[in-house]
Amino acid sequence: MKAVVFASLIGSAAAFAPAPTARTSTSLAVEKSKALPFLPNPVNCEGYVGNVGFDPLGVSNYFPVDYLREAELKHGRMCQLAWLGYVAVDLGMRVPGYPEAMSSATSATVHGPAVEYGALGNIFIWIAIAEMTSWIGVSQMLQGSGRAPGDFGLGTKFIEGKSAAEVESMKLKEITHCRLAMLAFSGVVTQSVLYDKGFPYF
Known part of the structure; x- marks a missing residue:
């Protein structure tokens, strides 16, 4: 009986034994990422416009890349509008009819007055409607x-009559601008708070 128990323990331990060296040498031959040459190329991202092999956390191994690209485009488009809106407010543009506390606030300081006035509640409702509607397509x-x-x-009129290469170029321009806008909006918010000055925030 002891021999049977001992044999089963040895068999269980073998399941956790290191892989043979042949398998290790195969993994060394894996194609490397263009953006991060010390990491493997994220194969699930192949075929997507703007792919440079940047996926250091391996997120594309766990989520559909179509969903990830949808999120990237959505956040990039929002940040393009957000950067423009943030700077426009700090350059003096205002929506008429708001109380003085909101009209005199900067983009960095308007949160408190907007909560008191109820404007953020309205924004939340409109965002919720947009999210629910867009989820149908997603x-x-x-x-x-x-x-x-x-x-x-x-915006389909911008690609009407264009060749596949031209459409690909338009898509690349959009995703590039989206990525830049996400960095730009993060930078403009950070700089406006750190320096406490209006545009150009230094």
């Missing part, structure tokens, strides 16, 4: 409808 995309990430049927 859900269909994830179920194989063929919808491209970020495609809501807007």
Whole structure:
């Protein structure tokens, strides 16, 4: 009986034994990322416009890349608008009809007055409606409808009559601007708070 128990323990331990060296040498031959040459290339990102192999956390191994690209485009588009809105307010642009506390505030200091006035509650409702509406398209995309990430049927006139290479170039420009806008908005908010000055925040 002791021999049977001992044999089963040895068998269980063998399951956790190191892999043979042959497998290790195979892993060394894996293609490396262009952006991070010390990491493997994220193969799930292949074929997407703007892919440079940047996925250090391996997120594309756990989530559909269509969903990740949808999120990247959404946040990038929002940051393009957000940067413009943030700077426009600090350059003096105001929506008429708001109380003095909001009209005299800067982008960095308007949160408190906006909460008191109730403006942020309205913004929350409109964002919730937009999110629920957009999820219909995202859900269909994830179920194989063929919808491209970020495609809501807007701006199609800009790619009408263009070749596949030209459409690819337009998509690359958009994703590049989206990525830049995410960095730009983070930078403009940080700099405006650190220096406590108006545009250009230094």
